[in-house]
Amino acid sequence: MTLMEILTRLARPRPNHSDALADTASYIGGLLRSWDIPFIVQQFPLRPHMHAIVGITCLALTALLLVLVVKRKWLPAVIAALAVPVLMLVEFELLVPTVSALFVKTGENIIVRFPVEGAARELIFCAHYDSKTEFLDHLQRTRLYQFLPLFFLLGILLGPLVLWGKRLGTSRGRIVQGVAVTLASLYMVYMSLVALNFGGYVFPIGESSGAVDNGTAVTSLLGLAREMREGRVARGRSSVTIVFTAGEEVNFQGAIHYVDRYIRGVRSPVPRYCVNLELMAQGGDMIYWKRSGVFLRFRDADRSLAARMGDAWRTVSGRPMGTEDHSADDSVAFMAAGVPTVTVGFSGRPGPGMGGFHSPADSIGRVKAAQLPQAVATFRRFIESYGNR
Numbered sequence: 001m002t003l004m005e006i007l008t009r010l011a012r013p014r015p016n017h018s019d020a021l022a023d024t025a026s027y028i029g030g031l032l033r034s035w036d037i038p039f040i041v042q043q044f045p046l047r048p049h050m051h052a053i054v055g056i057t058c059l060a061l062t063a064l065l066l067v068l069v070v071k072r073k074w075l076p077a078v079i080a081a082l083a084v085p086v087l088m089l090v091e092f093e094l095l096v097p098t099v100s101a102l103f104v105k106t107g108e109n110i111i112v113r114f115p116v117e118g119a120a121r122e123l124i125f126c127a128h129y130d131s132k133t134e135f136l137d138h139l140q141r142t143r144l145y146q147f148l149p150l151f152f153l154l155g156i157l158l159g160p161l162v163l164w165g166k167r168l169g170t171s172r173g174r175i176v177q178g179v180a181v182t183l184a185s186l187y188m189v190y191m192s193l194v195a196l197n198f199g200g201y202v203f204p205i206g207e208s209s210g211a212v213d214n215g216t217a218v219t220s221l222l223g224l225a226r227e228m229r230e231g232r233v234a235r236g237r238s239s240v241t242i243v244f245t246a247g248e249e250v251n252f253q254g255a256i257h258y259v260d261r262y263i264r265g266v267r268s269p270v271p272r273y274c275v276n277l278e279l280m281a282q283g284g285d286m287i288y289w290k291r292s293g294v295f296l297r298f299r300d301a302d303r304s305l306a307a308r309m310g311d312a313w314r315t316v317s318g319r320p321m322g323t324e325d326h327s328a329d330d331s332v333a334f335m336a337a338g339v340p341t342v343t344v345g346f347s348g349r350p351g352p353g354m355g356g357f358h359s360p361a362d363s364i365g366r367v368k369a370a371q372l373p374q375a376v377a378t379f380r381r382f383i384e385s386y387g388n389r
Contacts, residue, residue, distance in 0.1 A: 011211035017048035044257035046107025050100040055198030078159030120237040127217035128248030131210025135200035206360035217277035255330035281371035284347030302340035312381035
């Protein structure tokens with residue numbers, strides 16, 4: 001079975017809330033069994049509607065804020081305004097479930113291990129197999145979300161503005177109150193757009209097949225696993241672990257549970273390193289993202305891993321590796337646990353670049369088939385570059 005045949009089977013909508021997610025996990029497991037590659041399945045509580053539930057809650061809090069401003073309840077308005085950024089930071093930055101825990105299903109990580117005796121290191125390759133559809137693609141949503149801090153601050157200032165209006169005379173107080181109501185209404189309109197994008201999969205105009213995000217990455221790692229099983233990769237003293245995660249598109253839940261179970265607080269006799277895969281084989285040169293994070297804290301990619309992968313890519317392609325500034329992906333979970341990590345993918349330029357993901361534009365037609373075996377060859381070179389050291 002060729003890599004493109006595998007990708008063609010994978011490239012169909014597989015959002016976390018759907019039965020297609022379990023079907024995809026079953027397909028990956030079936031392939032591994034057919035190649036006689038042992039694997040384990042890590043089950044974990046998956047919150048598939050995380051974004052929608054948080055979005056609806058924030059919208060409700062914003063609506064409450066508007067009501068409180070209209071009624072000139074300045075202190076409750078401050079509390080409601082503070083609740084919105086606190087909720088988003090707790091859920092998305094601190095990775096702690098609150099309202100999103102209202103709906104839970106079973107998610108599955110698929111873990112393949114290729115240990116060696118006397119290992120000097122463990123190399124972890126990670127790729128998520130879930131997909132996502134939103135009203136806005138990656139670039140469009142960035143333009144929308146960039147105003148979140150401004151509106152958070154605006155919401156918090158509405159309470160003092162209402163208080164000021166109450167202390168002014170009747171005429172000037174009405175003007176200030178009118179301004180406060182107008183700004184609160186604007187905040188609610190903005191949060192409606194955010195909530196609509198968070199829950200956009202509920203009313204999809206067309207669904208993303210997730211071919212590049214992240215079917216190509218999963219396909220590449222399946223190809224790498226097959227080559228290792230067939231003895232085509234000289235692993236030297238490097239144990240290799242391949243992790244296929246669910247829940248990446250809902251704030252890296254699968255990667256978080258993998259890290260919590262197998263890395264955080266678990267003493268390893270050897271150092272561990274992680275290479276996370278995103279947006280493979282969409283054309284252009286291989287790239288790595290300099291930083292990974294969500295809102296506040298962005299952690300740097302490990303430059304030594306990036307340099308080693310860059311050397312492997314240059315050996316295979318004859319071209320240098322490029323860079324992108326920052327991303328939000330499974331690497332966040334590994335970096336937070338202190339594991340040196342880098343996320344690599346393909347630039348997509350010339351072409352759509354980082355646009356069009358989470359939309360029907362992410363289709364099999366976007367894939368450059370020749371880059372799938374090229375990616376596998378690069379990862380093989382990367383592993384072999386450690387030799388017997």
